[in-house]
Amino acid sequence: MKYAQFVMGPAGCGKSTYCAIIQEHFKVALRRTCRVVNLDPAAENFAYDCYADVRDLISVDDVMEELDYGPNGGLVYAMEYLSENMSWLEEQICDALDDDYYVFDCPGQIELYSHLSVMREVVDMLQNEDFRVAGVYCIDVNFIEDSAKFLSGALSALTAMVNLELPHINVLTKCDLLPEGADVERYVEGDSEAILSELRTSMHPRYRKLNVALGQVLEEYSLVSFVALNRDDEAWADELTSSVAWDGLLGLKRRQGAARTSSEQNENSE
Numbered sequence: 697m698k699y700a701q702f703v704m705g706p707a708g709c710g711k712s713t714y715c716a717i718i719q720e721h722f723k724v725a726l727r728r729t730c731r732v733v734n735l736d737p738a739a740e741n742f743a744y745d746c747y748a749d750v751r752d753l754i755s756v757d758d759v760m761e762e763l764d765y766g767p768n769g770g771l772v773y774a775m776e777y778l779s780e781n782m783s784w785l786e787e788q789i790c791d792a793l794d795d796d797y798y799v800f801d802c803p804g805q806i807e808l809y810s811h812l813s814v815m816r817e818v819v820d821m822l823q824n825e826d827f828r829v830a831g832v833y834c835i836d837v838n839f840i841e842d843s844a845k846f847l848s849g850a851l852s853a854l855t856a857m858v859n860l861e862l863p864h865i866n867v868l869t870k871c872d873l874l875p876e877g878a879d880v881e882r883y884v885e886g887d888s889e890a891i892l893s894e895l896r897t898s899m900h901p902r903y904r905k906l907n908v909a910l911g912q913v914l915e916e917y918s919l920v921s922f923v924a925l926n927r928d929d930e931a932w933a934d935e936l937t938s939s940v941a942w943d944g945l946l947g948l949k950r951r952q953g954a955a956r957t958s959s960e961q962n963e964n965s966e
């Protein structure tokens with residue numbers, strides 16, 4: 697079995713940063729190689745070692761220049777081009793061996809997960825190649841501090857989840873930017889009752905029934921829970937990757953004989 701994470705989320709939410717953190721954690725703590733593939737034809741720069749880059753096939757800049765498209769049309773064109781040339785991506789991953797780990801840094805535009813089929817085709821191709829694929833949906837913590845934004849963020853995560861039919865984890869990014877003393881747990885636990893009651897007071901009563909219905913949908917899909925990412929907290933990746941859910945879902949086990957994670961070392965030294 698080979699493993700892949702599909703890292704999604706709105707523009708600028710921290711997807712590429714998450715990929716870089718995970719790659720580093722693989723190297724340092726898990727002693728495994730993590731191959732990060734850039735699937736965003738509009739990407740500009742990222743901090744990870746890029747194993748394969750869709751811009752070698754097609755970039756949005758090229759499309760805009762040659763076909764005179766705007767950035768959104770250019771992205772759709774480039775992704776459709778990838779769909780027609782899926783053999784390019786197959787070639788990039790065809791040497792993957794058992795236990796190899798891949799992370800795909802995906803573009804953020806919601807239409808790729810709502811009504812275009814290319815991301816689903818990539819997932820299907822990986823699954824046919826014996827990859828166990830999990831979805832990681834990143835949401836910027838600054839966008840969920842108010843309940844209405846939380847609801848729309850959670851619904852966009854749900855769109856991706858339903859469309860790709862992948863086991864799914866939500867990551868709350870940029871938690872280091874929360875004001876000191878902020879209660880991260882409140883967001884991580886995502887109490888849908890509390891969110892609904894806040895919406896009851898902040899939104900017009902005409903939305904009440906709709907909000908209650910949406911709250912139930914989120915509850916049923918267990919979508920209100922998040923894992924908090926704090927890039928300044930060194931123990932973060934350890935805690936995250938040693939959790940049972942992450943190991944089971946994402947296959948984040950260590951190579952035998954690999955160094956212990958820093959949280960284990962701290963535990964032993966206490």
Ligand SMILES: Nc1nc2c(ncn2[C@@H]2O[C@H](COP(=O)(O)OP(=O)(O)OP(=O)(O)O)[C@@H](O)[C@H]2O)c(=O)[nH]1
Pocket residue numbers: 705706707708709710711712713714736739804869870871872873925926927
């Ligand atoms: N403080 C802080 N900043 C972050 C974090 N993650 C990302 N950023 C910053 O947010 C900006 C966007 O981060 P990226 O990782 O490029 O976000 P992205 O989702 O890949 O963006 P696009 O690919 O353009 O959609 C950059 O300036 C990052 O430095 C984080 O955990 N903490």
Ligand SMILES: [Mg+2]
Pocket residue numbers: 711712713736739742801
């Ligand atoms: Mg990016």
